Amino acid sequence: MAKKEKKSSGRGLRDLTVKVKTARGRKMSSTLWLQRQLNDPYVSRANAEGMRGRAAYKILELDDKFRFLVPGARVVDLGCAPGGWLQVAVPRINALGDKSGKKVGTLLGVDLQEVEAVAGAEVHQLDFMEDDADQKVKDWLGGKADVVMSDMAASASGHKQTDHLRIMALCEAAAYFAFDVLDEGGTFVAKVLAGGAEGDLQKLLKQKFTKVVNVKPPASRSDSSEKFVVATGFRG
Template sequence: MSGASSGREGGRSLKTRVKTARKRTLSSTLWLQRQLNDPYVAQAKREGFRSRAAYKLIEIDDRFHFLRPGQKIIDLGAAPGGWSQVAAVRTGAAQGEGQTGRARIIGIDLLPIETLPGAEFKVMDFLEPEAPRLLTEWLGGKADVVLSDMAANATGHKKTDHLRIVGLVELAGDFACEALAPGGAFLAKVLQGGTENVLLAKLKRDFAVVRHVKPQASRADSSELYVLATGFRGHAS
């Protein structure tokens, strides 16, 4: 990799390039370089969001309006808290219960998350058998929305990575069907590919409308896609 450059050419700033450090892999170097040149990363820092992923949720909700004042929301794999941050603002939880009545946001992750106004964070694996019951108790009722921006650890093999993330989304969908109130919504990250048939069939059975969404905030070279299922029909038999 070439060294860092801060010069100008034709009045335009050149992209920041990162040296490959001795203990940093090439993939890590490329990721860091991409982060440094990502306008959404810079915007998140300016506007106080915890991650660039916040803009994906903002864009999807601006289109489909499934986040509403007073909702109860579960955020799976919530670290570092960017989606919980958006949800807390859009439901009114960040402004306090006195204004919103019942809005509550609970994010869970295997890692601790720094506190955030309007949201509660728990260190928990959503696959634990007791997770849906405990979250329902903590929320004071069934959730209106289940969010999942989780992704399985990448192996570098596209087909394997796709199968792993689809499997994870299927498990998140099962969780959502236990945790959601009738009429609720489920938003989850998937990857583009041809093996989602089982997942989509299940979601179409349990929800009134299922959509695929590719927000502009997703990187153009990424196979990342989101599935939004709305109008939960109630507990599967």
């Protein structure tokens, strides 16, 4: 009798768990990180589909739920490195104009790091927290935006509360930029870390948008404190 083939879980491309031995000179934390990467279905999927990292699926899943990346949308992606969110946005907003009969969208990416070009997106290297950075982005945009999305994150310090405050400062900077450039009815999406200080941002967003929700998409690791705030219906 033939051996029954093992079925895939459906969430990824890898059925077997890969274990990594600790090599000489490699810290245990590095070994555990490598093992997690090798067994992460989203990492496998990103490699198979040519996406620049598993984070691409976070914005994909958020857009599947809230539908803000539509043909013709004018989108700003803050903290766009390595470019996964740009890859997802380009076809959805029809930035290349290859969807006949659909409006053509505009996509602007900004990051502190240099980002490899993505067809259909305009990308600039810039520290968004420096003076007049927001004005530079507005000049590049050349008008209003329909969506401002931010995946900005500060370098980890190892101190949970410090990291939380740093990322919340980035989120607030992104939010105030969104208030300045969003068209009426626009959407703001940003990564935050659970830790207490996000309450003030929530209150601020609820004054400016008709609906504000917190979401942890399936692509966000369960052991991570990150979540995403999605604010829709900008009041103008």
